[in-house]
Amino acid sequence: MRLVVDLNRCQGYAQCAFLAPDVFAMHGDEGLLYDPQAEEAQRERVAQAAAACPVQAILVDDLDRVATSSATAPSGAGGGTSDG
Numbered sequence: 528m529r530l531v532v533d534l535n536r537c538q539g540y541a542q543c544a545f546l547a548p549d550v551f552a553m554h555g556d557e558g559l560l561y562d563p564q565a566e567e568a569q570r571e572r573v574a575q576a577a578a579a580c581p582v583q584a585i586l587v588d589d590l591d592r593v594a595t596s597s598a599t600a601p602s603g604a605g606g607g608t609s610d611g
């Protein structure tokens with residue numbers, strides 16, 4: 528699974544490091560280290576960490592929204608585009 532932490536948002540609350548210590552770790556006073564390609568087994572913990580983050584700095588598997596790489600769209604019908 529892929530995840531990313533918006534370190535500009537991160538305030539170092541360490542909720543994530545508490546909930547998913549195998550993925551997130553505090554380094555020093557405010558520095559957060561994390562594994563951007565966490566084991567699939569960590570998904571539930573990472574989801575809890577993302578939900579617990581006070582500033583919603585943790586993004587999980589939703590990276591296509593923030594990444595500007597050319598990705599192939601999944602085959603599917605319909606769907607509108609919405610800018611928001």
Ligand code: SF4
Pocket residue numbers: 532536537538539540541542543544551559576579580581582583584585
């Ligand atoms: S819970 Fe959110 S604000 Fe706190 S250290 Fe983790 S990513 Fe940063």
